[in-house]
Amino acid sequence: MNSNSTKTKYPIRFNNTEGLIEYGISAVGVGHNNNPKSWKYNREFFTQSLLTPKFDYQAIEWTNELLTELESYLNKIGENQQVDLGKWMHRFTNEIIFKIATGVKNNSVAAYYYTVVAPESFKYLNENEQKKLKHSEDFVQSIVTYMGGVGYFFVFNKFIRNNFPFIRGKVKKLLENKNYLFNEIKKFIKERRIEIENTPLDQPLRHDLLTSHITGNTPRDINIIKHSDDVDLLRPMTDKEIFSNIFESLIAGTDTSASMFCFIIYYLEHNPEVKKRLRQEIDEVFGNDLTRPITCKDLEELQYCDAVIKEVNRHSPVAFSIGRVSTETDNVGGYQWPKGTVFNMYWGSIMKNKNYWTDPDKFDPGRFYKIEESDKYLLEKKNFKNTYSMFGGGIRKCPGRKLAIIELKCLTTFFYRNYNIDLVDMNAPIKYKSGFINACHELVVRIKPRNS
Numbered sequence: 176m177n178s179n180s181t182k183t184k185y186p187i188r189f190n191n192t193e194g195l196i197e198y199g200i201s202a203v204g205v206g207h208n209n210n211p212k213s214w215k216y217n218r219e220f221f222t223q224s225l226l227t228p229k230f231d232y233q234a235i236e237w238t239n240e241l242l243t244e245l246e247s248y249l250n251k252i253g254e255n256q257q258v259d260l261g262k263w264m265h266r267f268t269n270e271i272i273f274k275i276a277t278g279v280k281n282n283s284v285a286a287y288y289y290t291v292v293a294p295e296s297f298k299y300l301n302e303n304e305q306k307k308l309k310h311s312e313d314f315v316q317s318i319v320t321y322m323g324g325v326g327y328f329f330v331f332n333k334f335i336r337n338n339f340p341f342i343r344g345k346v347k348k349l350l351e352n353k354n355y356l357f358n359e360i361k362k363f364i365k366e367r368r369i370e371i372e373n374t375p376l377d378q379p380l381r382h383d384l385l386t387s388h389i390t391g392n393t394p395r396d397i398n399i400i401k402h403s404d405d406v407d408l409l410r411p412m413t414d415k416e417i418f419s420n421i422f423e424s425l426i427a428g429t430d431t432s433a434s435m436f437c438f439i440i441y442y443l444e445h446n447p448e449v450k451k452r453l454r455q456e457i458d459e460v461f462g463n464d465l466t467r468p469i470t471c472k473d474l475e476e477l478q479y480c481d482a483v484i485k486e487v488n489r490h491s492p493v494a495f496s497i498g499r500v501s502t503e504t505d506n507v508g509g510y511q512w513p514k515g516t517v518f519n520m521y522w523g524s525i526m527k528n529k530n531y532w533t534d535p536d537k538f539d540p541g542r543f544y545k546i547e548e549s550d551k552y553l554l555e556k557k558n559f560k561n562t563y564s565m566f567g568g569g570i571r572k573c574p575g576r577k578l579a580i581i582e583l584k585c586l587t588t589f590f591y592r593n594y595n596i597d598l599v600d601m602n603a604p605i606k607y608k609s610g611f612i613n614a615c616h617e618l619v620v621r622i623k624p625r626n627s
Contacts (some may be wrong), residue, residue, distance in 0.1 A: 176518060177498045177561075177568030184505050186211055188571055189498040190515065194328035194336065199353055204419030205574065206427065209500075217420055219408050220391060221574035223398045224384050225275075231471055234578055236586045237274050239468040241267060241284060246593065254623035255275050257599055260440060261618045262287060264433035264586075269315045271582060272428030274576075276421055278364065315429070317356045319616065322430045324349035326579035326610040332613075349482045360422055360573030364389075364414070371395065384424060388417045428575055430614050431493050432582045434607065437615040438491045439484060439587055441605045444620075445596045446538050452593070453483055457592050465593055465626070474584050482543035488526075488565045490538060491605070494610050495523035497567055522564045531558040590622075597621045 176183045187209045191202050200207050207216040266283040273281045288306040289297040386471045390396050392411045445448045456479040501516045527535045533554050546552045566573035597620040607615040
């Protein structure tokens with residue numbers, strides 16, 4: 176089901192129901208597109224923009240810049256204050272993906288600081304700055320609300336959504352929020368079109384996902400390298416396709432990485448020996464320099480950090496279940512299944528199965544760290560390829576996976592290079608909501624500079 180072949184019998188993630196269509200999760204774009212030809216066309220634009228070496232350097236540069244800004248706000252808060260890391264991280268990841276998608280800094284991190292954390296400072300900003308920051312915070316809140324409402328449209332049919340008390344009122348608010356979010360994105364796309372049209376032909380255009388989509392396969396195409404010579408993939412994008420791809424980028428790039436990082440903090444704080452080993456690696460790479468920006472080379476050397484991220488995902492996967500729909504009759508598990516059968520791969524269980532993993536309930540990043548040099552972890556060596564998932568698999572693998580790893584490794588390195596972190600309640604389970612994903616919106620901690 177996770178085959179990388181385009182001839183796979185399982186190219187579809189799940190069927191688009193009337194509820195999902197009403198909620199704006201359409202069969203256009205990449206994530207929920209069930210038309211192989213249309214999916215391939217849209218995927219091509221992500222490949223051109225997100226899966227190139229140049230993108231890695233740009234993403235790391237922007238992440239470093241935002242980490243410096245985040246540090247300034249955390250230092251203003253002080254050591255003894257409680258900090259909801261979940262809220263901060265949703266703003267951080269949203270600002271990064273918004274910059275990548277549109278080329279514009281939307282100041283989500285600053286907006287959260289001034290409108291929520293330090294509102295007493297907000298009143299000293301001028302009216303224009305206040306308006307921009309308030310708009311940015313509303314936009315992030317809208318994305319979080321939208322993602323939290325998907326289950327209502329996936330689980331409940333139209334009759335229940337429109338008639339049952341409590342559900343009806345919630346659905347109405349979710350649709351109002353959806354309309355606000357969609358209109359904001361459409362307005363931004365319209366403004367970018369006008370900007371491109373008004374830019375002289377001898378002047379360079381922005382290099383970002385949105386500009387790439389608008390200019391793709393037109394005389395002003397900014398995509399120098401094409402990854403396909405298929406004629407069907409060389410037409411300009413429609414407005415609906417542009418909207419769907421930008422919308423999917425903003426939605427997927429905000430909630431998932433933010434939640435995953437909160438899980439990383441939670442597990443590291445409950446496993447001090449692992450945290451100690453991670454810090455040793457960070458210190459080996461950076462020494463005593465707390466200010467040097469993180470580089471691509473640094474991320475490559477942080478192999479234990481990579482192992483920690485993988486092990487956290489094994490214990491608490493954000494994408495805990497992945498669907499597939501068969502397009503042909505197939506034999507699975509010794510049974511013959513008809514075309515159109517919906518399968519769910521429950522990775523939350525697969526990655527804790529004792530038949531595939533050594534001591535599966537133990538938090539042990541060592542199972543992902545240079546195991547080819549060890550005579551341990553025989554089960555992992557044998558089964559890893561088919562029993563581990565972080566970004567989906569096969570042709571439906573997440574196109575933003577490189578960005579996610581860059582963000583997670585940079586954030587983990589930044590916090591444990593510069594700070595000591597204490598969970599306010601060590602006995603409390605991690606707080607998250609399960610819908611389409613496991614989303615963590617609250618992780619209360621205390622942060623103080625490591626050198627103190």
